[in-house]
């Protein structure tokens with residue numbers, strides 16, 4: 001899947017897709033919650049009532065720069081979502097037209113394990129940078145929060161995924177309003193993690209926003225207060241979500257979800273006190 005934003009191409013590279021019981025992600029979710037939002041069917045909730053989810057990276061190709069936004073779970077990782085994955089993701093990346101060596105920037109919206117996985121790969125028993133020619137843009141705020149955290153495969157595995165690229169000298173610590181290049185900038189969207197960012201892409205008067213995990217599933221557009229179990233500060237995450245959705249309903253930007261199943265992108269429409277996702 002890919003989208004055009006002015007002169008910029010954005011390509012989705014899938015690592016893993018699944019259907020999950022949404023109450024495992026959102027502790028306050030009930031089936032009646034989703035039924036208030038029939039537009040969620042069939043793309044985002046299947047006939048069994050399970051939420052369709054995706055783990056994917058987005059390559060933002062400006063012509064000059066090839067920026068990978070979020071790097072999925074990675075191969076040979078211990079995690080709570082799926083059994084250890086193989087290196088098929090790199091084949092998907094190549095099939096999309098990008099070799100490891102042409103990615104010049106890796107950008108992580110936050111440092112949870114499913115956004116930093118392919119920062120590194122296992123070679124002869126050691127975790128080494130997957131993209132040796134890239135600069136890795138790591139949020140200073142999240143790095144400060146987790147740099148000494150214990151290994152927790154369900155949340156954060158920084159020693160395997162971030163520390164090796166820091167030690168290789170490939171990391172630039174960035175602030176939450178960092179301008180990556182003329183077409184790409186970060187905006188702070190805190191709550192899920194302290195330094196969580198979303199990524200704005202602008203070209204020729206068009207705008208797209210890659211959400212990161214400010215929402216995990218479009219049901220959170222219909223129910224902006226629905227918190228996710230791993231939210232660092234649920235109330236901050238909810239108010240971030242509400243402001244983000246109001247802004248997108250006003251500016252009409254293309255919104256590309258980081259865990260949204262195909263069709264993944266759409267526009268936000270205000271609907272009473274909540275929102276819907278039109279794809």
Ligand SMILES: [Zn+2]
Pocket residue numbers: 112114115213259
């Ligand atoms: Zn995530």
